[in-house]
Amino acid sequence: MNLSYWELKTWFDKVDFTIVGSGIVGLHCALALREKHPNSKILVLEKGMLPQGASTKNAGFACFGSISEIIDDLKNHSEEEVIQLIQKRWNGLQLLRKNLDDEAIDFKPFGGYELFLNEDESTYTECLQKLPFINDVLNPLFKNEVFTKEIDRFNFKGIQEYVVFNPYEAQIDTGKMMQALLQKAISNGILILNQAVVNSYNETSAGVEVSFNDFNFTTKKLLFTTNGFAQQLTSNQVKPARAQVLITEPIPNLDIKGTFHLDKGYYYFRNIDDRILLGGGRNLDFEGETTTELGQTEKIQNRLEELLKEVILPDTEFKIAHRWSGIMGIGSSKKPIVEQLSEHVYCGVRLGGMGVAIGSLIGQELAELV
Structure with missing residues (x-):
């Protein structure tokens, strides 16, 4: 130099x-x-x-964990540890908003939804059964019910009758x-x-x-x-975890609004600028996605497009505008x-x-x- x-x-x-x-x-x-x-x-x-x-x-989710993720965490961590994690995530989001203000980050409190594919009957049943328990666990933090079951109003296909709604989730512009x-x-x-x-x-x-x-x-x-x-x-002991993402071209009259989770958080999507942003699929190839190399794979990108066509936008024509990936840090x-x-x-x-x-x-x- x-x-x-x-x-x-x-x-x-x-x-x-x-x-x-x-x-x-x-x-x-x-x-x-x-x-x-x-x-x-x-x-x-x-x-x-x-x-x-x-x-x-990242996808710009201001979230602290979907109901299936929280249930999954409770299988691997103590209840106290899970509550502490959620408390940290919630406090962190408030700190981010305070430091930068909502307008600067384009904060939109549309709420978040978890969808369950028809073939994922066991997770769906478990989440609905444990919904009251999870709300009780989170009540000291939020002083209110966090998760409620609702009928899907977005005309998704191939999913179970109910979705689980969380009013505390929001979108930001990354x-x-x-x-x-x-x-x-x-x-x-x-x-x-x-x-x-x-x-x-x-x-x-x-x-x-x-x-x-x-x-x-x-x-x-x-x-x-x-x-x-x-x-x-x-x-x-930090392992890299690649997350692959795609985004569509603008879609006329797009009615989907919010942040959405699928398959214990391994897939996630949202609306942004009349487009759908969709990411995930690391669970299709854990070993291959344990990498610091930025890029995409055909296997995961094909699955993302399949979800768009069959579940998220089944009756809507769309084109993929762009694809990218990011590297997260995970561990035991x-x-x-x-x-x-x-x-x-x-x-x-x-x-x-x-x-x-x-x-x-x-x-x-x-x-x-x-």
Whole structure:
């Protein structure tokens, strides 16, 4: 790197905090650090042109878990752990709205729905049977019924008679959210460098020497907020999980409005700009989708199109406008990892596919830990 004196002095001299990853967690962490340390130099390094994981690639669901996901979580976590997870997700969504305001993120409280395919009789029956119990579990948090069963009013095909409605779910515009977050970070004097690929780091008694793009500099504290990419530079037990997505061309007179879940959350769709955005299918190939490679596979894309044709838009012509993918961070537990790795190195990772909900809170918790 051919850097001038001015570049070295402005960006790399006397750096207090260096954050790797400019997504929801990284930028909220930077803003929380700025509040606590108003005169510090905070540098954010991002390997992509835009945040490379899932922060600008997610579906824009402001949600905390569908009823089948919550029931599934209760089979693998204690009731207390599940309540804590949902509380974190809910608090995180409120923090995101407070930090950026509803207009900036295009927050639309249309509510969320879970659909059950005709062949998924067992999950459907279990969810309806346990609906009162789940509402009781969540009552201390929401002081109200979260889930109710309703007749499908959107003319979906191939699904069970009832859908489960959640009035607390909403949509956001992911692009607007990240643009507002980036603007807020910059206006608070946070330095952000893109196309900065961190290769390694070496801890010293005074701080951490960071190597990126064949250039080294020293920072007092180093924080990783790389979620699905965390294993590449830390020893954390975080597995990458690719999520494939597609979006249609605008559809005249589209009447579908809300956020929708299918198959324990493995599929999800919503309306946006008179289009349908649909993602998921990781359960068709868990091994193949445990990757940090961005891309699509024929198997999953075919299944997404099949769901559009047979379930979501059975009587409507549509064209696919665009396809993409994002990388989430998951693990054996859905509890996020916020921890100190060594004297000067920290991380906030493993968001379990709920980055929109908990990213802001994990960023804040990481700043508090530092």
